[in-house]
Every structure is written in structure tokens, then in C-alpha cells.
Amino acid sequence: MSAVPSSLTIPRHNAAVTEAPWLRRLLIAVALVFLASFLLLPLLLVFTEALRNGVGAYFAALRDPETLSAMRLTVIAAAIAVPLNLVFGVAAAWAIAKFEFRGKALLISLIDLPFSVSPVIAGLIYVLMFGAQGWAGPWLIAHGVEIIFAVPGIVLATIFVTFPFVARELIPLMQEQGSEQEQAAITLGASGWQAFWHVTLPNIRWGLLYGVLLCNARAMGEFGAVSVVSGHIRGLTNTLPLHVEILYNEYQFAAAFAVASLLAGLALVTLGIKTWLEWRHGDALSATRRH
Amino acid sequence: MDIHVRKLHKHFGNFAALAGVDLDIASGELIALLGPSGSGKTTLLRVIAGLEFPDHGQILFGDEDMAHRPVRERRIGFVFQHYALFKHMSVLDNVAFGLRVKPRRERPGEALIQARARELLELVQLGGLEKRFPAQLSGGQRQRVALARALAIEPRVLLLDEPFGALDARVRKDLRQWLRDLHRKTGYTTIFVTHDQEEALELADRVVVMNQGAIEQVGSVEQVYERPASPFVFDFLGGTNVIAATVQGRTVRIGETDIAALRDSLHPNGPADVYVRPGDLRVSDADAPGLEVTVIAVQRTGPIVRAVVEHGAGGQRLQVELPHLHHDVPAFTPGATLRLRLAQFSVYPRADRPAPQTGVAAPVLIGRERVRIEVN
Numbered sequence: 262m263s264a265v266p267s268s269l270t271i272p273r274h275n276a277a278v279t280e281a282p283w284l285r286r287l288l289i290a291v292a293l294v295f296l297a298s299f300l301l302l303p304l305l306l307v308f309t310e311a312l313r314n315g316v317g318a319y320f321a322a323l324r325d326p327e328t329l330s331a332m333r334l335t336v337i338a339a340a341i342a343v344p345l346n347l348v349f350g351v352a353a354a355w356a357i358a359k360f361e362f363r364g365k366a367l368l369i370s371l372i373d374l375p376f377s378v379s380p381v382i383a384g385l386i387y388v389l390m391f392g393a394q395g396w397a398g399p400w401l402i403a404h405g406v407e408i409i410f411a412v413p414g415i416v417l418a419t420i421f422v423t424f425p426f427v428a429r430e431l432i433p434l435m436q437e438q439g440s441e442q443e444q445a446a447i448t449l450g451a452s453g454w455q456a457f458w459h460v461t462l463p464n465i466r467w468g469l470l471y472g473v474l475l476c477n478a479r480a481m482g483e484f485g486a487v488s489v490v491s492g493h494i495r496g497l498t499n500t501l502p503l504h505v506e507i508l509y510n511e512y513q514f515a516a517a518f519a520v521a522s523l524l525a526g527l528a529l530v531t532l533g534i535k536t537w538l539e540w541r542h543g544d545a546l547s548a549t550r551r552h
Numbered sequence: 553m554d555i556h557v558r559k560l561h562k563h564f565g566n567f568a569a570l571a572g573v574d575l576d577i578a579s580g581e582l583i584a585l586l587g588p589s590g591s592g593k594t595t596l597l598r599v600i601a602g603l604e605f606p607d608h609g610q611i612l613f614g615d616e617d618m619a620h621r622p623v624r625e626r627r628i629g630f631v632f633q634h635y636a637l638f639k640h641m642s643v644l645d646n647v648a649f650g651l652r653v654k655p656r657r658e659r660p661g662e663a664l665i666q667a668r669a670r671e672l673l674e675l676v677q678l679g680g681l682e683k684r685f686p687a688q689l690s691g692g693q694r695q696r697v698a699l700a701r702a703l704a705i706e707p708r709v710l711l712l713d714e715p716f717g718a719l720d721a722r723v724r725k726d727l728r729q730w731l732r733d734l735h736r737k738t739g740y741t742t743i744f745v746t747h748d749q750e751e752a753l754e755l756a757d758r759v760v761v762m763n764q765g766a767i768e769q770v771g772s773v774e775q776v777y778e779r780p781a782s783p784f785v786f787d788f789l790g791g792t793n794v795i796a797a798t799v800q801g802r803t804v805r806i807g808e809t810d811i812a813a814l815r816d817s818l819h820p821n822g823p824a825d826v827y828v829r830p831g832d833l834r835v836s837d838a839d840a841p842g843l844e845v846t847v848i849a850v851q852r853t854g855p856i857v858r859a860v861v862e863h864g865a866g867g868q869r870l871q872v873e874l875p876h877l878h879h880d881v882p883a884f885t886p887g888a889t890l891r892l893r894l895a896q897f898s899v900y901p902r903a904d905r906p907a908p909q910t911g912v913a914a915p916v917l918i919g920r921e922r923v924r925i926e927v928n
Contacts, residue, residue, distance in 0.1 A: 444603055449649055450654060451649070460638055
């Protein structure tokens, strides 16, 4: 028996599509040209500009002490903000999805606040609170605690702007899953913690990873809020995005693009993992993310 | 484990889900909580389980009041309507869960846990499927995994919430039989919730009929079906014809016809409702009294012949059901005029109210007000 290779048969006429073929091609072309000129080309440009002076200059720019210090600070800020928002996000999503309580709607809107507020305002909030002329600033400075124009301010601003990512991903997912499995677990004698660890967490793990991924991308890429509180002290309070701006303003284009290429690379990796998650574990993500 | 429920009340906001429920369940009994949706049957089950807490009242397991003890201390086996299996765990891990979460000093060794889980899977006839995941099982298989998982902790009572509700008719029938056998084999005190009267009658030792947060009647299958305590119970367990009548002394009169004599004269005189099941209407003997009717339509559905007949001046329509081989069947031809006897019926006094319908408020009548007769 000869195996017949199964070929994909593409229906020539899709009843729902009534546009003429030329119109269809035109629309696709417009979309592709737009995508290429506004996304692909700039991305390519980042890498070509970064390598304009050769691979040696590229790596020299990355090995610059100030660049290394900016990298370190970016990683530190993300390393603090992401786990905190992970814990917060899981706790908030748990509370919202599994319990009924007063002020639930308010809590949901509050979680969304960082999305609706301009990052500059987010930064300013902290300056107003902890700055030298701020509300709690003078007392803190008198006690030797510096927040604004220092690392704590940057971490706080990063936490603020990345607040919603994990919670936003988990709330619909956990609402969808309901709490029957947890109820089953406790009828079987599990404690609340055991039910969370053995039942809830495995059920939300891919959604959680998805949220953490987006949270991390934003934490490392945040510019506005961090810019307001950082003070741009080179080697001390500069994160990678801020460092790119400084280098660019000083006409060090190759170095600026070299550092920018790191952030672009991060974006590509994030995109890659995100796509993989959606493709491989789509059923374990909340309905809005499924493909 | 014998279970006693005492004066249980539970409100959700203004809605009284349970309004003073008392119930005694003997050890090893298989009990059905039967009622329309909103009757409080699921709430009662969940309160016994500890998944909801009552406003007041007692739930005694033996003589221990569990009403305010957390679920995990009650050691109950709960089977959810939609199984609630842990979908990221294999069948074996699902069944072993209850043993693995035990405190270390009570927890059996891993080898013992696995052996026990396998044993339970054999019991529910799922041997060999240990490594499967819930998504790879059929609905009936999932329900049996859920049952094995609940049995793993050797529960004091097994509680099942609409256990077959999500299955198709064929599987449901098989599983019922199988659950009956399992109950006989294991002897667990079992309470299950259902809105399907056939399921309740087929499975349970005793049926608890609930309506509007209260128990209408508790009794054996025979009792609730043959001697329903209220119009609601009569109506809920099978189809019903309600015929307006008057009671005078011991005589029940429909229109101008005396159709039967009551066994005693305890029944209050005056307007009453006669409740008769479609299957209890038969062609009456030549000179016996009966209900004058005209046959409107006849329909054969498999083993049962259903007829619609019109009765009396008012033209009230009644349903009649006959086994398809019954000797009365030929008499039911559209247009024919017949006299029907009521082989079995119940009479309930009529207050100024419309006849009760299934699921709608029906005043609770106590057993004594009900009079039942069998006319031979």
C-alpha cells in the first residue's frame, strides 16, 4: 500500500471572504509595508548602527564601566521588582478570583492604575513623597535614608509601573478556573497552603510565567518613571534605558546603539518565549491570551 | 457513621437556602436529597461537608457536633458534579492526594500510598489507567476517579453533588447501577443530591424531598411515591393530573359523579384537589362510577402509550399513560368517549389557591391532612 502524502488543500473560495483578490493582496501589502517600515527597519537599524564601528567597538562600548554599572542597576531593579510583583500579583489575583468581599471592584481598578497613569506622574509621586522638599523626604534624609536620586527610588518606581502585569494575567485565569479543585483538596484534608502549593500553583504556572515575563520586560525597559526619580548620576543611578539616552545626547551614537541593542535583544527574547508560551501552553493561559 | 441534622438554617443574603432542616441518617444508609433547583438540597450537602457554614443549627456526626468545624477536620468524601479532578496530576496522583497531604506522623509510606491508590482504582474498575491524565478520560471514568479519590481518605460519610448530572443518559444509567453495587460492597454512609426523581428512586434507600429550603417528606422510595405527604411531593415525583373535586363526608365527587369513597371521614368537607398520576387512570368497568372523558389524541412512544383526554363540561385535559400491551389500549381512539376510574389517587384540601405546579410555591401540608385510597 503506498502512502499518499496528505497535502494541505486550500479552499479557493472562502464564502465569508467576498473581497476581490487584488484588494486582499493590497491590504496584506499595506500591513506588511507598515510593519516593515515602523518595526522591522528600526530594529535592524539598531543593530547596524551598533555595529557601525565594528565588533570591537561594540564590545568595548558594552564593557565600559558606566555601561556595566547601568546593567547592574537594571538587573537589581528588576530582581527586586519582579519577585515582589509576583507575590503581590498572585495574592491579589487569589483574593479577587476566589473570594467575595467589599471593595473588590475598587481593588481591581487600583491594580490597573499604573496602566492608566503616565509613567512621569508615577515618578513624580515618589519625588513628592520622598524628595528633599517632599512629604516624608526631610525626615528620611535626616535619618540617612536616601530614596530619590538613589537606588531605592528607582526600585520603587519600577515596582509601581510593573504592578499590574502578573495580577492582570492571573485574575481572569483564576476566575475561569473557579475554586472547585481547591475545595476538593481541602475536603481531602489538605491545608490552605497545601491546596495552594499542590493545586492552585500548578494550575496557574504558565499564566504566571507569562505575567512574570511581561513584568520583567517592562521592569528592565522602563524609562519615564525611573528617569524622574533617578537623577541620572552616572555609574550610580543610571539604568540601561537612561544610559542609552545619555550616550545619545553626547553624540556617542555607536555606544548608544550598542546599549540599545541589549534592550532590543531582551525584547526579542521576551517575544520569543511569549510566542512559545502561547503556542505550547495556550490552554493553560487565560482565555484572552489563547491563540 | 450516623448523621443527625438539627434545626439547620442558612441564608444567602435575604434568601433562605435552608429554613430549619431536621434529618436523621443511619449509618450505612444511601440517601437521596431530591428537589428542584433552589430547593436547598445542594446547600444542605455542602453544609454537611463543611464547604458552607450554617447560620445556626447542629450537624452531628455520631454525637460530635461538626457544624463549625473546618472541612478538613470532618473527614468527608465529597464528589463534585464536574469532578474537580486535579488536571495536572495523573489518575494515580489524584487518588493518592488525600493520603499524601496527611500530617507526616499519620502519613503511610509512599509504597503503601501507591498500593492503596491502585487498590481503589481496581475497586472503581479503572485498573491500568493510573498514568492517564484527567483530560484523557471519559466523563464516566473521571467521575469514578473522583469517587476513588474521595474514598482514599476512608471518609466517615460520602457526599455526592449531582454525581451523574454531567453525563449522558446511557452512562448515567450504568453508573447508577455501579454506585449501588459499590455502596453494597463498601457500606459507606452516602448522601447524594439529585434533581432527577428517577435517579433518586432507583438508587436510594430513603429519599428526602426538599422544597424551598425545607424537607417536604422523608421516606422510603415506596413511601414517597405511593404515599406522598404533600401535593408538591406528588407533583415532583412523576407527572400529575390535578382535578377539582368536593369532599362530603366520605364521598369524593368530581362534577356530578361520585367517583370514590374515602376510607374514613377525617378529611375536611369542602373543595379539594384530586391528584392522580397518568399511569393510574384506567377504563372503568361497565357499570362502575367513573370520570366521563373524550379521547383527544393518542401517541405511542416505545413501550408506553400516552393519551390526552378531555373531561367534563370545563374541558379540562388529562394525561393518561398505559403500557403498550395493556388491554385498555384499543379503547383509546381519538373521539371515543370513555369512563375512567382512578386506580390510585390522593386528595388534598383546597385552600383558595391555584393548583400547585412543579417547582412553584406549594403550601406544606402535613401528612394527616392527606387521605389516600386505593379503589379496587
